[in-house]
Amino acid sequence: MRSCARGAVRIIGGRWRRTRIPIAAQRELRPTADRIRETLFNWLAMYLPGARCLDLFAGTGALGFEALSRGAAFCQFVEHDAVSVAQMNVLKQRLDTSSAEILHTDAFRWLRRTPQTFDIVFLDPPFESPMLDRALKCIEQGWTTAASIVYLEAPNGKLPETKSWQTIKQNATRHVSYAIVQRSR
Numbered sequence: 001m002r003s004c005a006r007g008a009v010r011i012i013g014g015r016w017r018r019t020r021i022p023i024a025a026q027r028e029l030r031p032t033a034d035r036i037r038e039t040l041f042n043w044l045a046m047y048l049p050g051a052r053c054l055d056l057f058a059g060t061g062a063l064g065f066e067a068l069s070r071g072a073a074f075c076q077f078v079e080h081d082a083v084s085v086a087q088m089n090v091l092k093q094r095l096d097t098s099s100a101e102i103l104h105t106d107a108f109r110w111l112r113r114t115p116q117t118f119d120i121v122f123l124d125p126p127f128e129s130p131m132l133d134r135a136l137k138c139i140e141q142g143w144t145t146a147a148s149i150v151y152l153e154a155p156n157g158k159l160p161e162t163k164s165w166q167t168i169k170q171n172a173t174r175h176v177s178y179a180i181v182q183r184s185r
Helices: 035-044 062-070 082-095 107-111 133-137
Strands: 009-010 018-020 052-055 074-079 101-102 118-123 149-155 166-172 176-183
Touching: 018 082, 035 062, 035 166, 035 176, 052 062, 062 074, 062 082, 062 118, 074 082, 082 101, 082 118, 101 149, 107 133, 118 133, 133 149
Parallel strands: 052 074, 052 118, 074 101, 118 149
Antiparallel strands: 009 018, 149 176, 166 176
């Protein structure tokens, strides 16, 4: 697990480029590294303009705010940790954006409500937890369409089986495996 001693990550592209996002000093908070985010958002470039996004295990909000910075129209952030939610709300105010909606709730409790569809879903739950498989199954129940793109991030070699999803792009670092998937047609 990476150390959060740096205290911040940065938005790496778009209108809020170089904006720092604070990192709460918490053991399970592990923001997606700049290099991975840069690769991910290069992959997503053609899907982002006007997209409705869901950052389900938002943490710092780095993935969702990066998406908004690069042209997404809206991002729903769902996070259970009160400190992280407070920091995202401060960032939302600083950026003066109404395109972000930040909810302080458990991801699976939130997924039990009536689904709304999203164009891009970011699934990056705490590492070493069984939540990624469960979340991927849950979002199939009305939260995505055949055209939706889902980002998955897990410890290296531990991406879930995606039988009803087709892998569009996939890569790995020494510690992290990540992919974008779309429903199999």
